[in-house]
Amino acid sequence: MKQVLLAFSVLTIAAMGDAAWGHGSGQSKNAEKKPARAVEETEFGRAGDPKKVTRTIRIEGSDGMRYTPNDIRVKQGETIRFVVKNGGKLMHELVLGTMPELLKHYEWMKKFPDMEHDEPHMAHLKPGASGEIVWQFTKAGDFHFACLIPGHLEAGMSGKITVLAEK
Numbered sequence: 001m002k003q004v005l006l007a008f009s010v011l012t013i014a015a016m017g018d019a020a021w022g023h024g025s026g027q028s029k030n031a032e033k034k035p036a037r038a039v040e041e042t043e044f045g046r047a048g049d050p051k052k053v054t055r056t057i058r059i060e061g062s063d064g065m066r067y068t069p070n071d072i073r074v075k076q077g078e079t080i081r082f083v084v085k086n087g088g089k090l091m092h093e094l095v096l097g098t099m100p101e102l103l104k105h106y107e108w109m110k111k112f113p114d115m116e117h118d119e120p121h122m123a124h125l126k127p128g129a130s131g132e133i134v135w136q137f138t139k140a141g142d143f144h145f146a147c148l149i150p151g152h153l154e155a156g157m158s159g160k161i162t163v164l165a166e167k
Contacts, residue, residue: 044141048080048135052079054080055074060085061086071160072161084132095123096121097144144158146158
């Protein structure tokens with residue numbers, strides 16, 4: 001029976017793929033030097049080239065479960081450097097995405113609260129820490145960012161990014 005349970009556990013973890021990350025040290029891994037990886041296009045853009053940043057936007061998350069600012073406007077094609085600061089005493093993060101993607105990931109976070117993020121559109125930050133996300137917004141539309149630590153999104157820790165279409 002133990003062998004069946006072990007095999008089932010291994011298959012379940014393998015099937016979860018990227019969703020099986022664990023929240024490690026609480027420092028955004030995006031702030032560290034990493035080997036280059038293929039740039040993946042998403043519904044809300046792609047990892048940006050730090051050499052092509054057009055603007056820096058500073059965002060602070062607080063234990064009041066709010067981001068400042070929480071409503072951002074960018075132009076389609078812009079590459080933004082988000083400097084994200086955790087101004088609180090609790091662990092916080094900032095994850096970019098569409099609202100359906102964020103809600104899906106949030107459900108995983110509730111089931112696996114120790115998940116670690118190691119994606120270019122995520123910054124996981126221990127209290128007082130800062131991290132960066134460099135993102136190119138390739139598509140126009142309304143996108144979002146949120147803290148997906150269980151309880152934080154329900155408490156209102158989210159924001160909106162409006163990407164204005166190229167003229």
